[in-house]
Amino acid sequence: MKLSHYMIAAVCTSQLVFTGCGSAPSEPTLAEQIAAVRAGQSDRIQIEHTVLTDDDLRQITELTQLRELLLDNAESRFTASGINYLSGLPKLEHLRIRGGGIDDKALIHLAGLESLKILNVPQGTFGDAALVELKRLPYLVQFRFSSPRVTDAGMKTLAELPAIKRLHLINVPITDAGLATLAKIEQLESLYIDGGQFSDAAVEKLFQARPKLHVHLNQAHHDLDPNKDAH
Numbered sequence: 001m002k003l004s005h006y007m008i009a010a011v012c013t014s015q016l017v018f019t020g021c022g023s024a025p026s027e028p029t030l031a032e033q034i035a036a037v038r039a040g041q042s043d044r045i046q047i048e049h050t051v052l053t054d055d056d057l058r059q060i061t062e063l064t065q066l067r068e069l070l071l072d073n074a075e076s077r078f079t080a081s082g083i084n085y086l087s088g089l090p091k092l093e094h095l096r097i098r099g100g101g102i103d104d105k106a107l108i109h110l111a112g113l114e115s116l117k118i119l120n121v122p123q124g125t126f127g128d129a130a131l132v133e134l135k136r137l138p139y140l141v142q143f144r145f146s147s148p149r150v151t152d153a154g155m156k157t158l159a160e161l162p163a164i165k166r167l168h169l170i171n172v173p174i175t176d177a178g179l180a181t182l183a184k185i186e187q188l189e190s191l192y193i194d195g196g197q198f199s200d201a202a203v204e205k206l207f208q209a210r211p212k213l214h215v216h217l218n219q220a221h222h223d224l225d226p227n228k229d230a231h
Contacts, residue, residue, distance in 0.1 A: 030056055037063045043091075044068035051075045052099070054082025061085040068094040074123070080105030087112050093139075096120040104130035111136050117163075120144040122170055128154040139163050144192075146170035152178035159185050171195035176202035183209040190214040 027049055028036075036042040043065055051073050060066065066089050076099030083106040086092070092113050100123045102110075107126040110119065111133035119140060127149040134140060134157070141163050148171060155178035158167060165187055171194065174182075179198045182191060183206045191213060203217070 030059065034059055034063065037066055040065070044070070046070040046072065048072040053077070054079055054085070057082045057085040061088040064088070064090055067091055070094070070096045072096065072098050074098045077101050078106065080109060084109045086110070089113065091115055094118040098122055100125075102126060107131070108133045110134075114138065116140055118142040122146045125149060128157065131157045135160055135162070137161070137163075142166040142168075144168035144170070145172075147172060150174075152181065154178075155181040158182065163187075165189045166191075168192035169194070169196065173197050179203070179206055180209075182206070183213075188213060190216075192216040194218055 027047070030045070030047055030050065030052070033042065033045045033047075037045065044067060045060070045063075046068070047070070052071060053076070057078065060069070069086070069089070069092060076097075078097070078099060078101035080101075080103060083101065086095070087109055093115055095110070095113065095116060095118070097120070102121045102124040104126045107121075107124070107130045110116070110121075114137065116137050117139045119134075119137075119142070122144065124145045124147040126147050128151055131150060131154045134143070140161055143158070143161070143164060143166070145168070150172045152174055154172075155174055158164065159181055164185065166189055167182070167185075169192070174193075174196050176198045179196075179202045182188070188210070193216070195218070203215075206215070207213070
């Protein structure tokens, strides 16, 4: 059945209450989500459509019960000073910052979040030296990041993270040597790499060393991945 222009307009009008017609879905404001956490009604904040700044992070700093903080607008930009406001979140377990500003100083501040289990910073600009600070995180199980300044030396640091089980590297210029280092992480369960500068031979050695490791390379299962049909 074809809808008339008037019927389509009516449908769009009715949908405005929920998502709008042809626009981004609405979401609770940051202020509303902060109020819910303060009232004990929630322990998470997720912002997808609002561009945030350091001043917004300042409002979050006293939410001592916050467990998840998901800042998903990639246009948001923060400084190390803004990231430092998060240091007052003693129960934070899951942090995702899709926006920029995660440089050396910012990563060092994040390394002070001792309860952190999942860290996702896909626009990082930190280097190997700052990466060392993450060894202070005793519960970090999953780490997804991008940084053109992390090298094979950084892979040695990742291998020393005490609880790490899942890694996702995005456009990190590691070579065969770095891949060989990652293969030595005995507790590693999954390894996703988009980009990199390693050879096919290095990948084959990875599977020889870790035949049960779940591996994605450039958005796809590798042919040697034993779990490629599992999902």
